[in-house]
Amino acid sequence: MNPVTVQPTGISPADVLAVARGDAKVLLDPSTVDAMAASRAIVDGIERDGRPVYGVSTGFGALANTSIAPERRAELQHALIRSHAAGVGAPMPREVVRAMMLLRIRSLALGRSGVRPLVAQALVDLLNHDVTPWVPEHGSLGASGDLAPLAHCALALLGEGWVLGPDGGRVDAADALAAAGLRPVELAAKEGLALINGTDGMLGMLLLAIADAGHLFAMADVTAALAIEAMLGSFRPFLPELHEIRPHPGQAASAANILRLLQGSEVMDSHRDDLAHAVQDAYSMRCAPQVAGAARDTLAFVETVAGRELLSVVDNPVVLPDGRVESTGNFHGAPLGFAADYLAIAAAEVGAIAERRVDRLLDVTRSRELPAFLSPDAGVNSGLMIAQYTAAGIVAENRRLAAPASVDSLPTSGMQEDHVSMGWAAAKKLRTVLDNLTSLLAVELLAGVRGLQLRAPLTPSPAGRAACAAVREFAGDPGPDIFLAPVMEGARTVIATPTLRTHIEQDLGPLA
Incomplete structure (x- = not known):
């Protein structure tokens, strides 16, 4: 099967099926790397200027007014992933998790999330090495997107949590990364938030x-x-x-x-x-x-x-090309929730x-x-x-x-x-x-x-x-x-x- 290349214009439904069900390899188009690097430069500038920006220099959700000291902002991103990986229940099927990861790569690659290209590449590496995070079925309200399911995916990037084993059981993510020759990612400011603020699970x-x-x-x-x-x-x-x-x-x-x-x-x-x-x-x-x-x-x-x-x-906040970082509600899953309910009635x-x-x-x-x-x-x-x-x-x-x-x-x-x-x-x-x-x-x-x-x-x-x-x-x-x-x-x-x-x-x- 031909590889799926994530383009600046995104991907197609057929691409999602190819990766989720056909195990197609994934590539990042060079132009997406440039777009991510440009948006990351804006976040780095905010860090240097000390401006208060949600999720970069503040806490999350109800803690949005809590200022975070510069030296603790990387810690903030790791703590976010650990605390939000709070799902319970049986693991979601492999095809769903693979679709979810590809769709998060797609969103990051559009260059509005302020992450370094290496973060998107790390998700690509998980897909291409068949390392599938263990994502429990319960945890998402479709509020700020699929927070808990995406956090379980992101946790594997850190070398923490679990991934699906070959027999359907779970194994430690650190062991799975090592076996695949991959290294855990150290997140920088904004990156943890960008990994989990999306509708990728429900869309997948x-x-x-x-x-x-x-x-x-x-x-x-x-x-x-x-x-x-x-x-x-x-x-x-x-x-x-x-x-x-x-x-x-x-x-x-x-x-x-x-x-x-x-x-x-x-x-x-x-x-x-x-x-x-x-x-x-x-x-x-x-x-x-x-x-x-x-x-x-x-x-x-x-x-x-x-x-x-x-x-x-689908992220919050988003990094605009003119340097602004704006809060949005685009992570709200109502369009997808309504559509899924409608199709369930019909079926x-x-x-x-x-x-x-x-x-x-x-x-x-x-x-x-x-x-x-x-x-x-x-x-x-x-x-x-x-x-x-x-x-x-x-x-x-x-x-x-x-x-x-x-x-x-x-x-x-x-x-x-x-x-x-x-x-x-x-x-x-x-x-x-x-x-x-x-x-x-x-x-x-x-x-x-x-x-x-x-x-x-x-x-x-x-x-x-x-x-x-x-x-x-x-x-x-x-x-x-x-x-x-x-x-x-x-x-x-x-x-x-x-x-x-x-x-x-x-x-x-x-x-x-």
């Missing part, structure tokens, strides 16, 4: 979630089409002229996907002119594009917000409507002559009955997780930080909603494939044949009950990975 999680949601929303169209085909649904609600009269772009894209996915099917042809099957399907079938399309439009909004944040200087509903289609497929009174619970020998066998229970439980959890975190502000720091964003919590639960959506689509994949298999000898659509082939590898054909948990895991893998989508797109062209 949001960018990863955007990539996951884009894939899952496409797969939601695939599983919806499988279910509609298996239930002898009509293709007519997905005709383009019906979506041109309600011009939401996501709706049109989803409808176009489903219409293409249903083409070339003997199952669909078998009832094309049968009014009993073609007058009006249930909402969960007929309105699939309206729900999935609205989720797509939500995702487009969230992508816009994340793109703006990738262009932003939860994509999963909820999928579960309703599963329930119809399993119900002998509504599935249009499919056997009860998709078992050819229902009674002795329960088929996918309990798989739907699992889906229902996950839908209920997603409803709880869709409650917004961003309205749950709590004041901190002696009322100095009296409104916080909870953006970290919003982004973290979004990742859980999307993981749950993967499971819900996996259940619909299984049910849709079982339904199509039970329509034999009629041949399903090319997309249906590809799905049946993928599922048959680990689930076989309809028959006596089998241990379902590994089958569910196999279906999750099919949903989460690109293989099935790639096979379908080879026949139909790219899905929107």
